[in-house]
Amino acid sequence: AFQVKIASSGQVYEIPADKSVTSALLEHGVEILVSCEQGVCGTCITRVLEGECDHRDLYFTDDEKAKNDQFTPCCSRAKGKLLVLDL
Numbered sequence: 001a002f003q004v005k006i007a008s009s010g011q012v013y014e015i016p017a018d019k020s021v022t023s024a025l026l027e028h029g030v031e032i033l034v035s036c037e038q039g040v041c042g043t044c045i046t047r048v049l050e051g052e053c054d055h056r057d058l059y060f061t062d063d064e065k066a067k068n069d070q071f072t073p074c075c076s077r078a079k080g081k082l083l084v085l086d087l
């Protein structure tokens with residue numbers, strides 16, 4: 001598990017190992033638009049302000065992944081304990 005912080009509200013939410021970032025946030029009323037939910041379409045792309053992404057999508061190139069400034073929260077996760085999202 002790791003935590004996600006919403007930059008605009010300062011709220012921090014726990015993301016359990018068995019839930020995606022988008023589904024865990026939705027349970028707290030934070031909605032991110034999704035479509036494929038498999039890391040293919042790019043609909044859910046969200047900017048990352050802090051923390052290291054664990055990219056699990058097929059959408060970004062390796063260069064884009066290495067920049068660590070956006071990720072696909074329908075399937076990707078965090079390598080560390082916290083991600084701060086530009087939401």
Ligand code: FES
Nearest residue numbers: 035037042044074
């Ligand atoms: Fe398609 Fe996330 S919903 S990449």
